[in-house]
Amino acid sequence: MPELPEVETSRRGILPYVKGQVVGAVVIRKALLRWPIPADLPQRLVNQSILDVTRRGKYLMLHTNKGCLLIHLGMSGHLRILPSGHPFQKHDHVDILFRTGQCLRFTDPRRFGAILWATDPNQHPLLAKLGVEPLSRQFTADYLFQYSRKRTLTIKEFIMDSHIVVGVGNIYTNEALFSAGIHPQRAAGRISLQRYQQLVIAIKVILKKAIQRGGTTLRDFQNSAGKPGYFQQHLQIYGRQGLACLQCKDILREIRLSQRSSVYCPTCQR
DNA sequence: AAAGACACCTGGGAGC
DNA sequence: TGCTCCCAGGTGTCTT
Numbered sequence: 001m002p003e004l005p006e007v008e009t010s011r012r013g014i015l016p017y018v019k020g021q022v023v024g025a026v027v028i029r030k031a032l033l034r035w036p037i038p039a040d041l042p043q044r045l046v047n048q049s050i051l052d053v054t055r056r057g058k059y060l061m062l063h064t065n066k067g068c069l070l071i072h073l074g075m076s077g078h079l080r081i082l083p084s085g086h087p088f089q090k091h092d093h094v095d096i097l098f099r100t101g102q103c104l105r106f107t108d109p110r111r112f113g114a115i116l117w118a119t120d121p122n123q124h125p126l127l128a129k130l131g132v133e134p135l136s137r138q139f140t141a142d143y144l145f146q147y148s149r150k151r152t153l154t155i156k157e158f159i160m161d162s163h164i165v166v167g168v169g170n171i172y173t174n175e176a177l178f179s180a181g182i183h184p185q186r187a188a189g190r191i192s193l194q195r196y197q198q199l200v201i202a203i204k205v206i207l208k209k210a211i212q213r214g215g216t217t218l219r220d221f222q223n224s225a226g227k228p229g230y231f232q233q234h235l236q237i238y239g240r241q242g243l244a245c246l247q248c249k250d251i252l253r254e255i256r257l258s259q260r261s262s263v264y265c266p267t268c269q270r
Numbered sequence: 271a272a273a274g275a276c277a278c279c280t281g282g283g284a285g286c
Numbered sequence: 287t288g289c290t291c292c293c294a295g296g297t298g299t300c301t302t
Contacts, residue, residue, distance in 0.1 A: 002295060002296085003295055003296090006295075032279095033278095034278065034279090034296090034297085034298085058296080058297095072296085072297095073295095073296090074278095074279090074295095074296060074297090075279090075280095075294070075295060075296055075297095076279090076280075076281090076294085076295085076296095091280085108279095108280095109279080109280050109281065110278085110279045110280050110281085110294090110296095111278080111279055111280080112278065112279065112280095112296060112297080113296090126297095126298085151272085152272085152273085153272080153273070157273095160296095160297095161297095162296090162297070169295055169296070170294090170295060170296085171295055172295090215295095216295070238295095258274085258275095259275090259276095260296095261293085261294085
C-alpha cells in the first residue's frame with residue numbers, strides 16, 4: 001500500500017492517539033520482519049513518552065527522549081489504533097501498549113516492513129542517504145536536472161530511486177509522468193530543464209491531492225475518521241493498461257521497468 | 271560510480 | 287476443487 005501519501009495518512013491518523021502517550025508494554029509476536037526487530041526494543045520503549053510522530057520518506061518516526069522508533073510499512077504494512085486486549089490475527093506482529101489502555105498495532109502480511117530503533121535518526125544508515133522530500137523546497141527541477149546529467153537509466157527508475165527523491169513509488173511515478181507528458185523509458189539524462197519543471201510540479205500536485213484524499217487504498221484507522229483512501233478514483237493511468245487514454249483515447253500500453261509495471265500513453269507521453 | 275539481478279514474504283487471482 | 291504460476295503500493299545488497 002504505502003507510498004508517501006499513505007505513510008503521511010498513517011502518520012496523521014495515529015498522531016492524536018500516540019503523541020504524549022507513555023508506553024506501558026511492547027508485545028512482539030513475530031520479530032522477523034525485513035530485519036529482525038531488536039530484542040531490546042521493549043526495554044528501550046517502556047516508560048518512554050512519545051513526544052511526536054514525524055515522517056522521513058516512507059519511514060515513520062516515533063520520538064522519545066532516548067531515541068526514535070522507526071517504522072516502515074513495506075508493501076503491505078499498516079497501523080491501527082485499538083483498545084488493548086483486542087484479539088490479534090495472523091499478521092498482527094507488534095503491539096505498542098500505552099498506559100491509557102490503547103494500543104498501536106502493526107500488521108504486515110508480507111513482512112517487508114521494518115521496526116527498528118535509532119538513537120540518533122540522522123545518523124541511522126537507512127535514513128542518512130535518503131534523497132530530498134518531494135514536498136520540500138529542495139525538490140526542484142534544477143535539482144533533478146543537475147542530478148540526472150549523464151545518467152542513462154530511465155526517468156521512471158530515476159524518480160523511484162529513494163536516494164534521489166523519497167516517497168514517490170510506482171503508482172505516483174506512473175501518474176506524474178503521464179501528467180507531465182514524459183515517456184517512462186526516456187533516459188533521465190536526456191530530459192530538459194523545462195520538462196523537469198513540469199515533472200516536479202506534477203509530482204507535488206499529485207502527492208498533495210493524494211494526501212488530501214487519504215491515500216490510494218490504505219485502510220483507515222479504527223479510531224480516526226473510519227474512511228479508506230479515495231485517491232484510486234482519481235488515477236489517470238495506473239492499472240489502466242489496454243484502456244483508452246483519458247486525454248486522447250489512444251490505447252494505454254504497459255511495459256516493465258525494473259520488474260515494475262509501467263503504464264503510459266504512446267501519444268501523450270514522449 | 272552505476273547498472274542489473276536478486277533477495278526477502280504472503281495472498282489473491284487467472285488458467286488449467 | 288486444487289494445483290501452478292504470476293502479480294502486488296518497497297528497497298537493500300551483491301555482482302558485474
